[in-house]
Amino acid sequence: MTVSPSASRDMASSRIFETLKQDLIRGRFAAGEKLAISALKDHYQVGLSPLREALNRLAAYGLLEQVNQRGFRVPAMHLEELDDIAGLRAQLECMALTQAFQAGDSEWESQVLAAQHRLRRADEHPERVEEWEQAHLRFHRALLASCGSHWLLRFIEQLHDQFDRYRRLAPPNPGVREVLDRQHGELVELALSRDIRAARALLDDHIRLSHSVARGCCESPASDDAT
Amino acid sequence: MTVSPSASRDMASSRIFETLKQDLIRGRFAAGEKLAISALKDHYQVGLSPLREALNRLAAYGLLEQVNQRGFRVPAMHLEELDDIAGLRAQLECMALTQAFQAGDSEWESQVLAAQHRLRRADEHPERVEEWEQAHLRFHRALLASCGSHWLLRFIEQLHDQFDRYRRLAPPNPGVREVLDRQHGELVELALSRDIRAARALLDDHIRLSHSVARGCCESPASDDAT
DNA sequence: CATCTCAACAAAATCGATTTTTTTACTAAA
């Protein structure tokens, strides 16, 4: 059932954009670090123009900062910003969840169940971290997909990426993971029964729990810049 | 204590970004239009690299669409998208307004009053449209500035720009303008008295009114693309 | 000993030209 046999190859600037985006979210660069463009060029094996275009897009997206005549740097991380991101994410996702429950049809239910299944499968291989991460992202996407607001989904996606930058600093925690997974299952049940109120409360808890875990790991090492 | 007497000049790519952004919001390009890069290069008198970097940033911001190997195009405009933008804008701005009222100090009040004054002054010269537009933007910014959420303000700004793309299609309407201006004044009063409930309702009306005006002008000529 | 100047250096930004891909225009076959 899959699509596009050979599909259309993306241009270099899009590929490097995706790669760099993932590397930034996964924390492969230190917060506050200044990116050496020619080093990136060598490391990712791309030309200067596609690389600069990707850096510009990432800066507009909020995963990089562009300083006037002195290149690009990874944004510093602050506890307050994590609180801002998590709080707003909770509000926007609850908003989207309500609309998704109201507008969701059986196709949406199917996609949610499919995403839940993929997430459970990914759970069976704890060593494949990135596969679980992707399945997790897709599950949350599927849950809100039917909300009907293109822009709300766009902002939620952006906040999710920002949130992950912080969350990924924390070491894996099996106990927490287990609670989160149980919540995923409960969210599906509440979605099928369209229990908006309970689902909102649960999603809020879900995000709040991730938030507190990330927060605990971010408290001291918050690398700030000197003046 | 103030800064930079002559300030630091922006680089070419930032200048062309701002210019193009304004031209896109002001509707100087047709919706759905494909941008001819070399024509832009000649028109704006910039080189290829800064221009392409600006186009990439605008695409990440949502004011352009990048199609795989065939350049950039101005996004098509749809009535449904206007409804989405306006509805979400109302929700996010009401959210920010509540937080701004709770966190706003006297410095915030001063800035709101200052912005209101500039807006009234701009009103005295109806021929200087762009000055009024800027004062109007700044007024709404000042009103929400103290909400404490960097990301919420960022999204509101982005939605405001998107909304303006539609709103600016409508011809000036003195009657509507008068109502909107009265609402600005009332918003300031409610801000000073911290009447959250009334202010939320008023801001919602304010956006709803702009929305319906833009909607009326967007109904038929919504230029769509063929297949 | 601290501070300032300025040349040498390193990095970012930009330009002009090349390569790759898409679109167009034309021709021939069904």
Add this chain to the structure above:
DNA sequence: TTTAGTAAAAAAATCGATTTTGTTGAGATG
């Protein structure tokens, strides 16, 4: 008349080199 096929033209994407700007450190100056 329509449908492929193909070569020329146009446009987008990329590359390599140049220009501009910021940084560093040695030596001069107070």
